[in-house]
Amino acid sequence: MKAKDNPFSVERVLKINYRLSDIDWDNLIQKLEAQQFRGAIVGQHGSGKTTLLEGLAKKLLPLNHSVKSLRLNSEKPNFSPEFLDKFFSLLNKNDIVLLDGAEQLNFISWQYFKYKVKKAKGLIITTHKEGQLPTIYNCKTNYQLLNDILFELIGSQATNIKPSSKELFDKHQGNIRDVLREYYDIYAQFFH
């Protein structure tokens, strides 16, 4: 199967909106407002933190909030001093900074970043563990969530997919991103 036709290609997976549980978008934004737009989205690897943060950005923009997004990951775990200097110099009191991957920053870098972003309207981060900022949402995964995502990607084929979603969910310990990557490989190898 060609990469562009694979239902588990990154482009298709990125189009899936985050499914909030126990709260809706309006209430989540109200919760953020009550915390002066400072908080953390917490969750394990592959639990949807980035997806949720991106969804939040899309909700904040139409409300006339200015959003500045930054991303760190294991391949790029820090920002260059030159980049940060320029970023902070352009930051103003109307900006809400969205930092994806805050856990990549060491203690000093994190404290420095938090201090420099004080002048902004808000700071929302994603991180693996609680403690960096007050938690606004905890991303959790379960079989039902994975099944919902599979149905969105491949429709009724999700019912009979092999290996089963439960099998892969358990294998990857709830990391839905890795489950979807394994399904990508299966489709690439066995489907035409």
Next chain:
Amino acid sequence: MINITISNPRNEMTFFPEEVISGEASWTARGEHKKAEIRLFWYTQGKGDMDVEIIDKMEITYPSLGKANFKFKLPNAPYSFSGKLISLIWAIELIFFPNKESFKVDFTMSPNGQEINLYSNNHLDSNNQLKK
């Protein structure tokens, strides 16, 4: 509603390297559209993170007009291709700011007008050169 129409005398969505690609974009103008661009770019699709390179772009100063013509000269590479892990796709995109609402149309670019299939060698001749 957004629409992009690409003109091609061959009536196909395939182009050769360094050919000119032109057409018309039309949309329903809305107040929140402050600025717009028509972009020529390629992107990858597959297992890894998407790569994108914008080759050329045209700014639309008055999105309220609801229509704009575009014309870009295609570069000589990269060619459109597909394998199991990655596909490279060419596209024309209309994007509005600040909300980044967008619409794109994909097309193929290669010396023989066909996407190079990395599964097979059908795109190569007996001298291992790209078939014309």
